[in-house]
Amino acid sequence: MQWMFLVLALLAALAEMHTGTFYLAGIAAVALLTAASGFWVSDTNAVYLFVVLCVGVIGVIAMTRRRRMRTQALPDFDIGQSVFVLTAPAPDARITVRYRGTVWQATMDDGSVPAPNDTATIVAKADKLLHLVATPKVPGP
Secondary structure (H helix, E strand, O other), X not given: OHHHHXXXXXXXXXXXXXXXOHHHHHHHHHHHHHHHHOOOOOHHHHHHHHHHHHHHHHHHHHHHHHHHHHHOXXXXXXXXXXXXXXXXXXXXXXXXXXXXXXXXXXXXXXXXXXXXXXXXXXXXXXXOEEEEEEOOOOOOO
């Protein structure tokens, strides 16, 4: 029975080199551990040990990859873009702006009070609320 696990470890390791997935490397490591533990456990228990270790290793690899993907967020391309102010601040300090052809609700993070037809720059975005700072006005010629 140990030879079967050694052959499985070798085949999984070779397949891993050709595909590049971490799951096959985990299967190869588990098969090698099961073959080594075959000296102390019976053949039936070795199969159970192999199945339990496979489920555990694949679960750990899947959770690690999921956590890594969650922490690597895509960059927000809206940051730094200009918006066109449509209305003056309401009593709740929210203004209405036009950005990408759509009307958005926004707040001014720098405390400035923009007038209608001014422009502002996006510094952050939280759900459907834009956080803005005033765009400096360039004096005309």
